[in-house]
Amino acid sequence: MENAFNKIIDYSLIYMIYIMMVIHMLFKKAGKHKGKFILLLMLLMIFAGCSLFNFGLKLNTTPLDITPNAGFIMSPSSGYITVIDTKGDSVVGRQEVAIRRGGKLENICDFLIHNGLLFVTLHDRQAFEKGSDVLRILDPVSGKVEESNVGWAPNGIFPVGENLAFVSTNLIYYSDRNCYNYIYNLNTRKVIDTIAFEDALVEFAVSYGDTIIMDVKYTKPDSFSEYFVLYSKESGSIIASHIPFIYDDYANCAVIEGNNLYVGCTNHIAVFSLPDLTLKKEIYISGNEDQYMILNIIFAHNKLYTTYEMGRNRIDIIDADTEEWIKAIDFPEGGARAIDYSPSLDKIFAASYTGGRIYKIDPNSDSIIDTINTIENGAFTVIHIKDEN
Numbered sequence: 001m002e003n004a005f006n007k008i009i010d011y012s013l014i015y016m017i018y019i020m021m022v023i024h025m026l027f028k029k030a031g032k033h034k035g036k037f038i039l040l041l042m043l044l045m046i047f048a049g050c051s052l053f054n055f056g057l058k059l060n061t062t063p064l065d066i067t068p069n070a071g072f073i074m075s076p077s078s079g080y081i082t083v084i085d086t087k088g089d090s091v092v093g094r095q096e097v098a099i100r101r102g103g104k105l106e107n108i109c110d111f112l113i114h115n116g117l118l119f120v121t122l123h124d125r126q127a128f129e130k131g132s133d134v135l136r137i138l139d140p141v142s143g144k145v146e147e148s149n150v151g152w153a154p155n156g157i158f159p160v161g162e163n164l165a166f167v168s169t170n171l172i173y174y175s176d177r178n179c180y181n182y183i184y185n186l187n188t189r190k191v192i193d194t195i196a197f198e199d200a201l202v203e204f205a206v207s208y209g210d211t212i213i214m215d216v217k218y219t220k221p222d223s224f225s226e227y228f229v230l231y232s233k234e235s236g237s238i239i240a241s242h243i244p245f246i247y248d249d250y251a252n253c254a255v256i257e258g259n260n261l262y263v264g265c266t267n268h269i270a271v272f273s274l275p276d277l278t279l280k281k282e283i284y285i286s287g288n289e290d291q292y293m294i295l296n297i298i299f300a301h302n303k304l305y306t307t308y309e310m311g312r313n314r315i316d317i318i319d320a321d322t323e324e325w326i327k328a329i330d331f332p333e334g335g336a337r338a339i340d341y342s343p344s345l346d347k348i349f350a351a352s353y354t355g356g357r358i359y360k361i362d363p364n365s366d367s368i369i370d371t372i373n374t375i376e377n378g379a380f381t382v383i384h385i386k387d388e389n
Contacts, residue, residue, distance in 0.1 A: 059095035061143035073351050077378030079105050089370050110156045113384050114186040121154040148189040151180045158205045160212045163187045166205035194235050205234040206254050211235050215251045256313040257299045264294030285316050286325045300341040301363040307336045310353045338383035351380030
Protein backbone atom coordinates (compact mmCIF):
# COMPACT_ATOMS: atom_id res chain seq x y z
CA MET A 1 0.00 0.00 0.00
CA GLU A 2 1.12 3.54 -0.73
CA ASN A 3 1.41 6.31 1.77
CA ALA A 4 2.49 9.93 1.80
CA PHE A 5 6.17 8.98 1.74
CA ASN A 6 5.71 7.72 -1.84
CA LYS A 7 4.44 11.14 -2.76
CA ILE A 8 7.56 12.67 -1.24
CA ILE A 9 9.77 10.34 -3.26
CA ASP A 10 7.95 11.24 -6.51
CA TYR A 11 8.62 14.93 -5.99
CA SER A 12 12.10 14.26 -4.64
CA LEU A 13 13.29 12.51 -7.83
CA ILE A 14 12.19 15.36 -10.06
CA TYR A 15 13.67 17.88 -7.65
CA MET A 16 17.02 16.08 -7.39
CA ILE A 17 17.38 15.63 -11.16
CA TYR A 18 16.89 19.34 -11.64
CA ILE A 19 19.35 20.18 -8.86
CA MET A 20 22.00 17.84 -10.29
CA MET A 21 21.75 19.53 -13.69
CA VAL A 22 22.26 22.95 -12.10
CA ILE A 23 25.17 21.65 -9.98
CA HIS A 24 26.90 20.16 -13.02
CA MET A 25 26.68 23.48 -14.88
CA LEU A 26 27.95 25.52 -11.92
CA PHE A 27 30.76 23.07 -11.12
CA LYS A 28 32.16 23.41 -14.66
CA LYS A 29 32.35 27.18 -14.18
CA ALA A 30 33.78 27.12 -10.63
CA GLY A 31 37.42 26.88 -11.74
CA LYS A 32 39.95 27.36 -8.92
CA HIS A 33 37.15 27.96 -6.40
CA LYS A 34 35.89 24.37 -6.63
CA GLY A 35 36.83 23.63 -2.99
CA LYS A 36 34.70 26.47 -1.64
CA PHE A 37 31.97 25.53 -4.07
CA ILE A 38 31.87 21.94 -2.76
CA LEU A 39 31.62 23.16 0.87
CA LEU A 40 28.78 25.52 -0.04
CA LEU A 41 27.10 22.74 -1.96
CA MET A 42 27.20 20.41 1.04
CA LEU A 43 25.55 23.03 3.25
CA LEU A 44 22.84 23.64 0.64
CA MET A 45 22.16 19.90 0.36
CA ILE A 46 21.73 19.58 4.13
CA PHE A 47 19.31 22.50 4.13
CA ALA A 48 17.44 21.14 1.10
CA GLY A 49 17.21 17.72 2.68
CA CYS A 50 15.67 19.12 5.85
CA SER A 51 13.09 21.03 3.83
CA LEU A 52 12.45 18.11 1.51
CA PHE A 53 11.57 15.60 4.18
CA ASN A 54 9.22 17.99 5.89
CA PHE A 55 7.23 18.02 2.66
CA GLY A 56 3.55 17.37 3.33
CA LEU A 57 3.66 18.61 6.94
CA LYS A 58 3.49 22.32 6.16
CA LEU A 59 0.58 22.95 8.48
CA ASN A 60 -0.68 26.24 9.82
CA THR A 61 0.58 25.85 13.38
CA THR A 62 2.13 28.32 15.76
CA PRO A 63 3.54 28.14 19.30
CA LEU A 64 0.75 28.67 21.81
CA ASP A 65 0.70 29.52 25.49
CA ILE A 66 -1.16 26.46 26.79
CA THR A 67 -2.87 27.00 30.14
CA PRO A 68 -3.02 24.23 32.78
CA ASN A 69 -6.73 23.73 32.05
CA ALA A 70 -6.62 23.91 28.27
CA GLY A 71 -9.34 22.36 26.15
CA PHE A 72 -8.83 20.98 22.64
CA ILE A 73 -11.78 20.73 20.24
CA MET A 74 -11.62 19.12 16.80
CA SER A 75 -13.44 20.43 13.73
CA PRO A 76 -12.92 17.85 10.92
CA SER A 77 -14.57 20.02 8.29
CA SER A 78 -11.98 22.77 8.77
CA GLY A 79 -9.01 20.56 9.63
CA TYR A 80 -8.25 22.55 12.78
CA ILE A 81 -8.19 21.90 16.50
CA THR A 82 -9.28 24.92 18.53
CA VAL A 83 -7.52 25.50 21.85
CA ILE A 84 -9.40 27.17 24.69
CA ASP A 85 -8.59 28.35 28.19
CA THR A 86 -11.34 26.60 30.12
CA LYS A 87 -10.71 28.66 33.25
CA GLY A 88 -10.75 32.01 31.47
CA ASP A 89 -13.46 30.92 28.99
CA SER A 90 -11.53 32.21 25.99
CA VAL A 91 -9.95 30.94 22.78
CA VAL A 92 -6.15 30.58 22.94
CA GLY A 93 -5.66 29.80 19.24
CA ARG A 94 -6.01 27.17 16.51
CA GLN A 95 -3.68 24.48 15.21
CA GLU A 96 -4.10 22.95 11.77
CA VAL A 97 -3.89 19.15 11.71
CA ALA A 98 -5.21 18.35 8.22
CA ILE A 99 -3.92 19.53 4.85
CA ARG A 100 -6.18 21.05 2.21
CA ARG A 101 -5.12 21.03 -1.44
CA GLY A 102 -7.25 21.70 -4.48
CA GLY A 103 -10.39 21.89 -2.38
CA LYS A 104 -9.78 18.46 -0.84
CA LEU A 105 -9.17 18.00 2.87
CA GLU A 106 -7.52 15.12 4.67
CA ASN A 107 -9.95 13.14 6.82
CA ILE A 108 -9.10 13.43 10.52
CA CYS A 109 -11.30 11.36 12.82
CA ASP A 110 -10.26 11.33 16.47
CA PHE A 111 -7.51 12.34 18.88
CA LEU A 112 -6.31 11.93 22.43
CA ILE A 113 -3.92 13.85 24.71
CA HIS A 114 -0.81 12.22 26.17
CA ASN A 115 1.96 14.10 27.98
CA GLY A 116 0.78 17.35 26.41
CA LEU A 117 0.85 15.98 22.85
CA LEU A 118 -2.16 15.45 20.58
CA PHE A 119 -2.26 12.11 18.76
CA VAL A 120 -4.63 12.55 15.80
CA THR A 121 -5.93 9.70 13.61
CA LEU A 122 -5.57 10.49 9.91
CA HIS A 123 -8.01 8.22 8.09
CA ASP A 124 -7.16 9.17 4.53
CA ARG A 125 -5.15 11.75 2.67
CA GLN A 126 -7.85 13.17 0.45
CA ALA A 127 -5.49 15.94 -0.55
CA PHE A 128 -3.18 13.30 -2.02
CA GLU A 129 -6.01 10.98 -3.17
CA LYS A 130 -4.47 8.25 -1.02
CA GLY A 131 -5.20 6.44 2.21
CA SER A 132 -3.21 6.94 5.35
CA ASP A 133 -1.34 4.74 7.79
CA VAL A 134 -0.23 7.35 10.30
CA LEU A 135 -1.06 9.16 13.48
CA ARG A 136 -0.30 12.85 13.25
CA ILE A 137 1.33 14.11 16.45
CA LEU A 138 0.99 17.78 17.36
CA ASP A 139 2.82 19.63 20.10
CA PRO A 140 0.48 22.59 20.70
CA VAL A 141 3.14 24.47 22.68
CA SER A 142 5.82 24.49 19.96
CA GLY A 143 3.52 23.99 16.96
CA LYS A 144 5.72 21.09 15.82
CA VAL A 145 4.00 18.31 13.86
CA GLU A 146 5.29 14.77 13.32
CA GLU A 147 3.88 11.49 12.04
CA SER A 148 4.00 7.97 13.42
CA ASN A 149 3.15 4.81 11.48
CA VAL A 150 0.27 2.56 12.49
CA GLY A 151 -2.00 0.39 10.35
CA TRP A 152 -4.15 1.37 7.43
CA ALA A 153 -7.07 3.81 7.83
CA PRO A 154 -6.84 4.68 11.56
CA ASN A 155 -10.21 5.78 12.87
CA GLY A 156 -10.77 5.86 16.63
CA ILE A 157 -8.05 6.19 19.27
CA PHE A 158 -8.84 5.20 22.85
CA PRO A 159 -6.67 5.42 26.00
CA VAL A 160 -6.38 1.88 27.43
CA GLY A 161 -3.55 2.18 29.94
CA GLU A 162 -0.98 4.56 31.36
CA ASN A 163 0.99 4.77 28.11
CA LEU A 164 -1.18 2.73 25.76
CA ALA A 165 -3.80 3.51 23.14
CA PHE A 166 -6.08 1.28 21.13
CA VAL A 167 -6.27 2.39 17.50
CA SER A 168 -9.29 1.11 15.61
CA THR A 169 -9.50 1.11 11.83
CA ASN A 170 -12.31 1.38 9.36
CA LEU A 171 -13.90 -1.63 7.67
CA ILE A 172 -11.11 -2.18 5.16
CA TYR A 173 -10.51 -5.78 4.16
CA TYR A 174 -7.11 -7.26 3.57
CA SER A 175 -6.56 -10.34 1.41
CA ASP A 176 -7.53 -12.57 4.36
CA ARG A 177 -10.76 -10.55 4.91
CA ASN A 178 -9.42 -9.41 8.27
CA CYS A 179 -9.75 -5.89 9.63
CA TYR A 180 -6.80 -4.90 11.77
CA ASN A 181 -6.61 -2.88 14.98
CA TYR A 182 -3.55 -1.88 16.96
CA ILE A 183 -2.20 -1.56 20.49
CA TYR A 184 0.04 1.49 20.35
CA ASN A 185 2.66 2.66 22.85
CA LEU A 186 2.29 6.44 23.14
CA ASN A 187 5.77 6.88 24.64
CA THR A 188 7.78 4.88 22.11
CA ARG A 189 5.32 5.70 19.28
CA LYS A 190 5.32 2.08 18.15
CA VAL A 191 2.64 -0.50 17.46
CA ILE A 192 3.23 -3.27 20.00
CA ASP A 193 0.44 -5.65 18.97
CA THR A 194 -2.06 -6.21 16.18
CA ILE A 195 -5.59 -7.52 16.71
CA ALA A 196 -7.45 -8.87 13.69
CA PHE A 197 -11.12 -9.72 13.24
CA GLU A 198 -12.61 -11.23 10.12
CA ASP A 199 -15.46 -9.17 8.65
CA ALA A 200 -15.57 -7.00 11.76
CA LEU A 201 -14.84 -3.54 13.08
CA VAL A 202 -14.26 -2.28 16.61
CA GLU A 203 -16.51 0.59 17.69
CA PHE A 204 -14.84 1.33 21.03
CA ALA A 205 -12.28 0.02 23.51
CA VAL A 206 -12.10 0.71 27.25
CA SER A 207 -9.63 -0.38 29.90
CA TYR A 208 -10.56 -2.25 33.08
CA GLY A 209 -7.44 -3.22 35.00
CA ASP A 210 -5.36 -5.50 32.82
CA THR A 211 -8.25 -6.02 30.41
CA ILE A 212 -9.21 -4.10 27.30
CA ILE A 213 -12.93 -4.48 26.58
CA MET A 214 -13.72 -4.14 22.87
CA ASP A 215 -17.08 -3.83 21.15
CA VAL A 216 -16.78 -5.89 17.96
CA LYS A 217 -19.33 -5.71 15.14
CA TYR A 218 -19.37 -8.51 12.56
CA THR A 219 -20.79 -7.18 9.31
CA LYS A 220 -21.11 -10.05 6.88
CA PRO A 221 -23.13 -9.49 3.69
CA ASP A 222 -26.15 -11.43 4.96
CA SER A 223 -25.95 -10.81 8.71
CA PHE A 224 -24.92 -8.50 11.54
CA SER A 225 -23.84 -9.45 15.05
CA GLU A 226 -22.17 -7.67 17.94
CA TYR A 227 -20.11 -9.01 20.84
CA PHE A 228 -17.64 -8.05 23.52
CA VAL A 229 -14.07 -9.30 23.17
CA LEU A 230 -11.56 -9.18 26.03
CA TYR A 231 -7.83 -8.62 25.54
CA SER A 232 -5.16 -9.02 28.22
CA LYS A 233 -2.44 -6.36 28.18
CA GLU A 234 -0.16 -8.55 30.29
CA SER A 235 -0.29 -11.62 28.05
CA GLY A 236 -0.82 -9.65 24.84
CA SER A 237 -3.64 -11.93 23.71
CA ILE A 238 -7.42 -12.26 23.47
CA ILE A 239 -8.69 -14.03 26.59
CA ALA A 240 -12.42 -14.12 25.82
CA SER A 241 -14.51 -13.65 22.71
CA HIS A 242 -18.13 -13.51 21.55
CA ILE A 243 -19.45 -12.37 24.92
CA PRO A 244 -23.08 -11.54 24.11
CA PHE A 245 -24.11 -7.93 23.88
CA ILE A 246 -27.81 -7.08 23.38
CA TYR A 247 -29.83 -8.66 20.65
CA ASP A 248 -30.53 -6.40 17.68
CA ASP A 249 -28.88 -3.31 19.13
CA TYR A 250 -25.97 -1.10 18.18
CA ALA A 251 -23.36 0.27 20.60
CA ASN A 252 -21.48 3.50 19.90
CA CYS A 253 -19.56 4.51 23.02
CA ALA A 254 -18.83 3.47 26.58
CA VAL A 255 -17.50 4.67 29.92
CA ILE A 256 -16.48 2.72 33.03
CA GLU A 257 -17.27 4.01 36.50
CA GLY A 258 -16.66 1.78 39.50
CA ASN A 259 -17.65 -1.75 38.56
CA ASN A 260 -20.14 -0.72 35.91
CA LEU A 261 -19.72 -0.42 32.16
CA TYR A 262 -22.16 2.09 30.67
CA VAL A 263 -22.69 1.61 26.93
CA GLY A 264 -24.41 4.19 24.75
CA CYS A 265 -26.74 2.54 22.23
CA THR A 266 -29.39 3.66 19.76
CA ASN A 267 -31.80 5.25 22.25
CA HIS A 268 -30.74 4.00 25.65
CA ILE A 269 -27.81 3.15 27.93
CA ALA A 270 -27.02 -0.49 28.66
CA VAL A 271 -25.46 -1.10 32.09
CA PHE A 272 -23.14 -4.10 32.47
CA SER A 273 -21.58 -5.29 35.73
CA LEU A 274 -17.85 -5.87 35.81
CA PRO A 275 -15.81 -7.99 35.53
CA ASP A 276 -18.31 -10.59 34.27
CA LEU A 277 -20.09 -8.24 31.80
CA THR A 278 -23.55 -9.29 32.90
CA LEU A 279 -26.33 -7.02 31.62
CA LYS A 280 -27.89 -5.30 34.64
CA LYS A 281 -30.28 -2.81 33.12
CA GLU A 282 -31.26 -0.84 30.04
CA ILE A 283 -31.96 2.82 30.76
CA TYR A 284 -34.27 4.32 28.17
CA ILE A 285 -34.09 8.04 27.51
CA SER A 286 -37.22 10.12 27.91
CA GLY A 287 -38.36 11.87 24.76
CA ASN A 288 -36.07 9.99 22.37
CA GLU A 289 -38.76 8.29 20.35
CA ASP A 290 -36.86 9.12 17.16
CA GLN A 291 -34.01 6.97 18.49
CA TYR A 292 -31.12 9.35 18.05
CA MET A 293 -27.88 7.45 18.60
CA ILE A 294 -25.90 8.19 21.75
CA LEU A 295 -22.40 9.10 20.56
CA ASN A 296 -20.72 10.09 23.81
CA ILE A 297 -21.09 9.56 27.56
CA ILE A 298 -19.26 11.26 30.41
CA PHE A 299 -19.51 10.79 34.17
CA ALA A 300 -19.68 13.67 36.69
CA HIS A 301 -21.28 14.14 40.11
CA ASN A 302 -22.47 10.52 40.05
CA LYS A 303 -24.47 11.29 36.91
CA LEU A 304 -24.18 10.29 33.28
CA TYR A 305 -24.37 12.94 30.56
CA THR A 306 -25.17 11.83 27.00
CA THR A 307 -24.70 13.49 23.61
CA TYR A 308 -26.13 12.42 20.27
CA GLU A 309 -25.94 12.53 16.53
CA MET A 310 -26.95 15.87 15.08
CA GLY A 311 -30.59 16.88 15.55
CA ARG A 312 -31.31 16.00 19.19
CA ASN A 313 -30.96 19.42 20.79
CA ARG A 314 -30.44 18.29 24.35
CA ILE A 315 -28.05 16.60 26.74
CA ASP A 316 -29.73 13.94 28.84
CA ILE A 317 -28.77 13.24 32.45
CA ILE A 318 -29.06 9.89 34.23
CA ASP A 319 -28.65 9.22 37.95
CA ALA A 320 -25.98 6.52 38.35
CA ASP A 321 -27.37 5.34 41.71
CA THR A 322 -30.99 4.87 40.70
CA GLU A 323 -30.06 4.24 37.04
CA GLU A 324 -32.98 6.41 36.00
CA TRP A 325 -33.29 9.41 33.68
CA ILE A 326 -33.38 12.67 35.67
CA LYS A 327 -33.69 15.57 33.23
CA ALA A 328 -32.36 17.11 30.03
CA ILE A 329 -30.43 20.27 29.30
CA ASP A 330 -31.76 22.04 26.21
CA PHE A 331 -28.85 22.52 23.85
CA PRO A 332 -28.92 24.85 20.81
CA GLU A 333 -27.33 24.69 17.37
CA GLY A 334 -28.09 21.12 16.37
CA GLY A 335 -27.18 19.67 19.74
CA ALA A 336 -23.78 18.45 20.89
CA ARG A 337 -21.56 15.48 20.19
CA ALA A 338 -18.28 16.59 21.77
CA ILE A 339 -18.35 16.74 25.58
CA ASP A 340 -15.84 16.47 28.43
CA TYR A 341 -15.59 17.16 32.16
CA SER A 342 -12.93 19.09 34.10
CA PRO A 343 -12.74 17.73 37.68
CA SER A 344 -10.43 20.54 38.83
CA LEU A 345 -12.83 23.24 37.59
CA ASP A 346 -15.90 21.07 38.27
CA LYS A 347 -17.38 22.11 34.95
CA ILE A 348 -18.58 20.34 31.80
CA PHE A 349 -17.75 21.61 28.32
CA ALA A 350 -19.90 20.68 25.33
CA ALA A 351 -19.36 21.83 21.74
CA SER A 352 -22.11 22.57 19.24
CA TYR A 353 -22.70 20.93 15.87
CA THR A 354 -23.24 24.35 14.27
CA GLY A 355 -22.39 27.89 15.28
CA GLY A 356 -18.84 27.17 16.45
CA ARG A 357 -19.56 27.58 20.14
CA ILE A 358 -18.51 25.73 23.27
CA TYR A 359 -20.96 25.76 26.15
CA LYS A 360 -19.93 25.63 29.80
CA ILE A 361 -22.23 23.60 32.04
CA ASP A 362 -22.38 23.57 35.84
CA PRO A 363 -23.06 19.97 36.98
CA ASN A 364 -24.38 21.28 40.32
CA SER A 365 -27.31 23.06 38.69
CA ASP A 366 -27.16 21.18 35.35
CA SER A 367 -27.49 24.43 33.44
CA ILE A 368 -25.46 26.30 30.81
CA ILE A 369 -23.57 29.12 32.55
CA ASP A 370 -21.28 30.49 29.84
CA THR A 371 -20.52 30.40 26.11
CA ILE A 372 -17.15 30.46 24.33
CA ASN A 373 -17.24 31.66 20.72
CA THR A 374 -14.81 30.37 18.08
CA ILE A 375 -14.38 31.12 14.37
CA GLU A 376 -15.36 27.60 13.28
CA ASN A 377 -18.55 26.92 11.33
CA GLY A 378 -18.63 23.12 11.04
CA ALA A 379 -19.39 20.51 13.65
CA PHE A 380 -17.10 19.87 16.57
CA THR A 381 -16.75 16.11 17.02
CA VAL A 382 -14.20 15.60 19.81
CA ILE A 383 -13.27 17.63 22.89
CA HIS A 384 -10.64 16.77 25.50
CA ILE A 385 -9.70 18.80 28.57
CA LYS A 386 -6.06 18.75 29.71
CA ASP A 387 -7.07 18.94 33.35
CA GLU A 388 -4.45 20.05 35.89
CA ASN A 389 -4.70 21.50 39.36
